[in-house]
Amino acid sequence: MPECPFTPPYPVPLAQKPGLIRRFYLGWWKSWLDMLHGRAYTMKLGVTQLPAGRAFMVNDMALVEQVLDDAARFPKHRMVHDMLAPMIGNSVFVSNGEEWAHQRAMINPAFVHTNLKRAFPLMAAATRDMIARMRRQADAAGGAAMDIDPLMTHVTADVIFRTIFSVKLGEAEAEAVYRAFAQYQTVSQRAHLLRMYRLPGFGLEWRARKLGQKVRAVFAPIVAARVAQERAGERRDILDALLNARHPVTGAGFSAEQLVDQLALIFLAGHETTATSLGWALYLLSECPEMQDRLHAEIEAATRGGALDYEHVKALDGVRNLYREALRLYPPVGFLPRTSDTDLTMRDKRIGAGELMLVAPWLVQRNPGNWACPHTFAPDRFATPEGAAAMKEAWIPFGKGERICIGAGFAQQEAALILAEIIRNFRLEYPAGRRRPEVVARLTLRPRKGFGLIVRAR
Numbered sequence: 001m002p003e004c005p006f007t008p009p010y011p012v013p014l015a016q017k018p019g020l021i022r023r024f025y026l027g028w029w030k031s032w033l034d035m036l037h038g039r040a041y042t043m044k045l046g047v048t049q050l051p052a053g054r055a056f057m058v059n060d061m062a063l064v065e066q067v068l069d070d071a072a073r074f075p076k077h078r079m080v081h082d083m084l085a086p087m088i089g090n091s092v093f094v095s096n097g098e099e100w101a102h103q104r105a106m107i108n109p110a111f112v113h114t115n116l117k118r119a120f121p122l123m124a125a126a127t128r129d130m131i132a133r134m135r136r137q138a139d140a141a142g143g144a145a146m147d148i149d150p151l152m153t154h155v156t157a158d159v160i161f162r163t164i165f166s167v168k169l170g171e172a173e174a175e176a177v178y179r180a181f182a183q184y185q186t187v188s189q190r191a192h193l194l195r196m197y198r199l200p201g202f203g204l205e206w207r208a209r210k211l212g213q214k215v216r217a218v219f220a221p222i223v224a225a226r227v228a229q230e231r232a233g234e235r236r237d238i239l240d241a242l243l244n245a246r247h248p249v250t251g252a253g254f255s256a257e258q259l260v261d262q263l264a265l266i267f268l269a270g271h272e273t274t275a276t277s278l279g280w281a282l283y284l285l286s287e288c289p290e291m292q293d294r295l296h297a298e299i300e301a302a303t304r305g306g307a308l309d310y311e312h313v314k315a316l317d318g319v320r321n322l323y324r325e326a327l328r329l330y331p332p333v334g335f336l337p338r339t340s341d342t343d344l345t346m347r348d349k350r351i352g353a354g355e356l357m358l359v360a361p362w363l364v365q366r367n368p369g370n371w372a373c374p375h376t377f378a379p380d381r382f383a384t385p386e387g388a389a390a391m392k393e394a395w396i397p398f399g400k401g402e403r404i405c406i407g408a409g410f411a412q413q414e415a416a417l418i419l420a421e422i423i424r425n426f427r428l429e430y431p432a433g434r435r436r437p438e439v440v441a442r443l444t445l446r447p448r449k450g451f452g453l454i455v456r457a458r
Contacts, residue, residue, distance in 0.1 A: 055357075426455050
């Protein structure tokens, strides 16, 4: 593997497993990542006793595959519903069993609109608008650091907004989504922590519902207006496809509330995870000026100075490897909660039906048994036989198995396009003397205080 450029920030593992009181403190004021001790990165199967029950950390790759590949035997744990229901209701992401299978059958036809070649013009249009916004903000900043986190939220939300509703997302709506979801992550995590410790909720669940309503209110009026129209024969976008969806057994369509649930999921999953991973990718680039030059040369060689098109983006291996490495180091969803439908034994540990099992992309992708130099930033690793093999076996930012993220290809194409356009239009610098971003793992892995980068037009 080529020389590792540098080791980007991550919480220093604790020397030993924290007790109940310290775990609560770290979970409340910091995040789940700060609770991890050194052995968590190499252990096969760990267990933690909490007041509400035990939590098992599944880290051995054979066990990870067993859990993620069998959705029927290892459904999503109820904590997924508890943490996300105020935002996305009982949509396909949080449901299990037959209900999940029926919902998936209803929404699958809608994803024809995420076909990569078909969606590319929408992505390109949203990206052009983003570049114009970045130019204005960079000019206004005059060489000072600017927060690129809201910019990434806006462009990814705009892409999915155009794909779902065939309309652009305005700046006011994008700002509302960014602020509300940032607050929601903190409130939802703390509410869950209180549940795990069997403590009163102190109004946090009510606050989570209010914040969820703020995000849903961004697009609920569009849904209501489209429902009130006569249904056209042409399915022009995801919303039209969902309006025409029918339950495979009963033949019923989605109710208005169920429709908003599914759209809230598609909207959030379609932009939040991509936005946070793009932010980390741009931060990593800001620390590596030589890599920016190399990728800029790759883009110019592919396009010969012309516009980036669908085939160009497919051919940008360096840009794609940059994004893969950002997803490895900072998987947007750091922990995947599962449970077992029956009692079972794993590595001599008895796990009861319904107990919490956690598969952690954060740990799998930083395990020295899976990756060389696991904490260092080295995108070129994916160009080696060893890196390619590790990617097939131990790269799980989109999950794995039957419930792998249906939008994985969409997100990777979108991210490669956005990164390429930013690289060809701007130089990024990390401000001298500024503290490195602090990773906070709640629903997604965000920086505590945003990404303050200096952006200069080329």
